[in-house]
Amino acid sequence: MAQEPNSELRDFLRSRRAKITPEEAGLAPQPGTRRVPGLRREEVAQLAGVSVDYYVRLERGRHLNVSASVLDAIARALRLTDLERGHLFRIAKPARTRPRPLPPQRVRPGLRLLLDSLTDVPALVYGRRMDVLAANDLAVALYTDFEALPAHSRNMARLVFLDDHFRTLYADWEGAARGIVASLRLYAGRHPHDPALAELIGELSVQDADFRHWWADHDVFQRTHGTKRYHHPVVGELVLGYEAFAPADDPEQTLGVSTAEPGSPSAERLKLLASWSRSPQHPAPAAQPDAPRP
Known part of the structure; x- marks a missing residue:
């Protein structure tokens, strides 16, 4: 055959x-x-x-x-x-046999403890398909309260393409979105039979024309470090460096840490954001994912 x-x-x-x-x-x-x-x-x-x-x-x-x-x-x-x-x-050189189903991902207690100990910088743990597995308090203040979202929506690709808050949060939304598409394309090369990936790609392709176009470009990308610019609704403009680390025992989890140049306006605004996030009357920015796009 x-x-x-x-x-x-x-x-x-x-x-x-x-x-x-x-x-x-x-x-x-x-x-x-x-x-x-x-x-x-x-x-x-x-x-x-x-x-x-x-x-x-x-x-x-x-x-x-x-x-x-x-x-x-x-x-x-x-x-x-x-x-x-x-x-x-x-x-x-695709695998000759269909791979076994991927097991659920969980953040190790030690990695979770490390994440929570990073109190002065936003930090996230990403899993497969850019699922957000965990976030510290400052990352919640910067992005959104991921745990308040339905499990299906705790995915950075879904949020960046389908949520209006994330579209305005990134000063260079197109650059961030293209990077996410290229990261997903790289992941697809490693796990072409992942049904959750197929569901994600199908959903984003139907709901967002930009995603459809960029997915067809077949660009691949792996973010290890760089700079991102944000326009936060509370503290305004932020220019943050980005570093990514993969645990040796689970290369499909990534600890992403954002930092600000010491003494810079962004460093002062990050401190303000941390102070604001600790105030109980100020909840994290609310995400409203899954709104259809033309």
Whole structure:
């Protein structure tokens, strides 16, 4: 019985090929008008040192025994980053047997204690699919009271795309949202048969046009550090650094910690937010997820 084409591999290769110009790939300019964005299939084949027929079958997702050396050559031809190269290897060599169901994730008591001990900075523990597994008090004040939400809604992707509070919280909402989509795409390469992921992608695709468009881009991303800008309804503008750490015994959980430059206006506002959050008459910003989007 013939195997189904590898659609994830097909779409990823097409998307990467469309994003690189002949000049960026080191090819000499050719006269005439190009009919396709980026590289042609035959140009990728030339750069990778494989036959055009071989590459065409691979891009159609029909070559399931591709070697590591060929994947390396294609990664070089398409100028893939290390993260994109790893993603290519994962989706090009899918598991032959269907994996076992993923067990529920729980935050270890020691990690929870560490999270709660971080009283001066917002900190979250993310799980699979960007589920929010735990948050300290300052993260609740910055984002929302996750535990007050239905379990289904404690997911950063759902909140960022479907909740108006989160759309106004991020000063660069598009940048934050694109990063989330690319993180989910990377996760999909690791767990292509996760039914909860399929449900999440289906829901966001139906309810948000931006998500549909960016999901089709096949970008992959893993946030390890960086800077985020917020417009908080209580303390105003915040510019916070971000660092992510994965416990050695569970790489699918991530401790995300936000910090402010000492002495900066953001540091002072973070202190104000911490003070405000400890006042019982000031609840955390309320999220209202799952509002349909056009």
